[in-house]
Amino acid sequence: MEMKFESILLPGIEAKRPLVIAGPCSAESEEQVMTTGKALAKQGVKIYRAGIWKPRTKPGGFEGVGVIGLPWLQRLKSETGMYTAVEVATKAHVDAALAFGVDILWIGARTCANPFAMQEIADALKGKDVPVLIKNPVNPDLELWIGGIERIYNAGIHRIGAIHRGFSSYDKKIYRNLPQWHIPIELRRRFPDICLICDPSHIGGKRELIAPLSQQAMDLGFDGLIIESHCDPDNAWSDAKQQITPETLQIILNTLVVRDQKVSTESLSSLRNQIDEIDDEILEIFAKRMRVSREIAAYKKEHDMQVLQTGRYDEILTKRSQEGKEMGLDEEFVKTVFEAIHSESVRQQVEFINRK
Ligand code: PEP
Ligand code: MN
Numbered sequence: 583m584e585m586k587f588e589s590i591l592l593p594g595i596e597a598k599r600p601l602v603i604a605g606p607c608s609a610e611s612e613e614q615v616m617t618t619g620k621a622l623a624k625q626g627v628k629i630y631r632a633g634i635w636k637p638r639t640k641p642g643g644f645e646g647v648g649v650i651g652l653p654w655l656q657r658l659k660s661e662t663g664m665y666t667a668v669e670v671a672t673k674a675h676v677d678a679a680l681a682f683g684v685d686i687l688w689i690g691a692r693t694c695a696n697p698f699a700m701q702e703i704a705d706a707l708k709g710k711d712v713p714v715l716i717k718n719p720v721n722p723d724l725e726l727w728i729g730g731i732e733r734i735y736n737a738g739i740h741r742i743g744a745i746h747r748g749f750s751s752y753d754k755k756i757y758r759n760l761p762q763w764h765i766p767i768e769l770r771r772r773f774p775d776i777c778l779i780c781d782p783s784h785i786g787g788k789r790e791l792i793a794p795l796s797q798q799a800m801d802l803g804f805d806g807l808i809i810e811s812h813c814d815p816d817n818a819w820s821d822a823k824q825q826i827t828p829e830t831l832q833i834i835l836n837t838l839v840v841r842d843q844k845v846s847t848e849s850l851s852s853l854r855n856q857i858d859e860i861d862d863e864i865l866e867i868f869a870k871r872m873r874v875s876r877e878i879a880a881y882k883k884e885h886d887m888q889v890l891q892t893g894r895y896d897e898i899l900t901k902r903s904q905e906g907k908e909m910g911l912d913e914e915f916v917k918t919v920f921e922a923i924h925s926e927s928v929r930q931q932v933e934f935i936n937r938k
Contacts, residue, residue, distance in 0.1 A: 758787025
């Protein structure tokens with residue numbers, strides 16, 4: 583479907599990269615909202631994010647303060663002139679947020695993965711005029727992301743932005759949510775006028791990754807950043823590990839190098855990014871394989887079997903080099919790689935079996 587997006591920039595916001603949205607993962611108290619917001623406003627941040635309703639993985643955790651938090655945002659807005667942004671996941675959220683004058687709505691990754699929820703939000707937005715930012719779904723499915731965007735667009739909302747917040751994976755190693763930059767880049771290729779925002783907080787899941795991920799997003803031509811910032815990150819009620827103080831945010835933003843370039847899918851940096859992503863995946867797969875090897879070691883130990891089963895070793899080497907060849911890989915290369923993997927796996931098993 584063809585879509586023509588309009589700018590999400592609100593009056594008084596410069597069209598300058600990066601567009602910065604910052605604020606706590608969750609609104610916790612009026613004081614926390616005000617203290618964090620005022621510090622951010624002082625540093626020139628114009629859009630304040632805060633979760634009011636929190637989609638938590640398991641029940642029983644902090645699920646957001648709910649509607650009582652909306653007047654706090656209203657107060658912040660009137661005292662600082664900042665715009666406010668809130669996550670919505672249901673019709674009731676949309677109605678409440680708009681009733682309290684929230685300026686920008688965003689839709690979270692779990693919600694974007696659910697077409698029923700996206701349609702409910704779209705229906706609630708009919709006849710309304712508010713910019714909506716749509717996070718990628720938790721799973722790396724571009725069509726599902728576009729489908730969600732289309733539902734909101736069809737409701738008459740044309741000020742739409744897309745947020746890359748990474749994708750969920752079983753093995754959380756380096757990133758909390760694996761970035762797959764080629765997915766938002768493909769979205770931009772298909773819809774050149776869509777505003778692309780990166781969420782380094784939810785991709786990285788830790789403070790140290792915010793700066794490099796933000797830089798990467800700038801290098802890839804993203805328009806904006808949504809970053810979690812809290813006046814007292816260590817004591818945040820949600821996502822404490824990834825939140826940074828407004829002062830740290832300022833330092834990160836000041837050290838960003840923003841080159842004025844348009845994203846090109848052919849660009850060297852995009853290719854290098856793909857290589858980095860693939861290398862991360864290779865490392866995660868190695869780690870997974872070694873874990874399974876140790877489980878095998880536990881089994882062998884229990885059944886008093888020897889570690890090295892030569893038949894199995896030959897099978898792995900022959901089968902893999904043959905398969906590799908069929909995939910256009912050099913047979914010797916594949917053999918070398920699998921010899922190294924196998925020998926490390928044997929070493930780990932021997933170590934496991936001889937443990938205590
Ligand atoms: C959030 O922005 O606080 C949030 C819950 O994000 P996501 O939907 O990306 O998990
Ligand atoms: Mn969060």
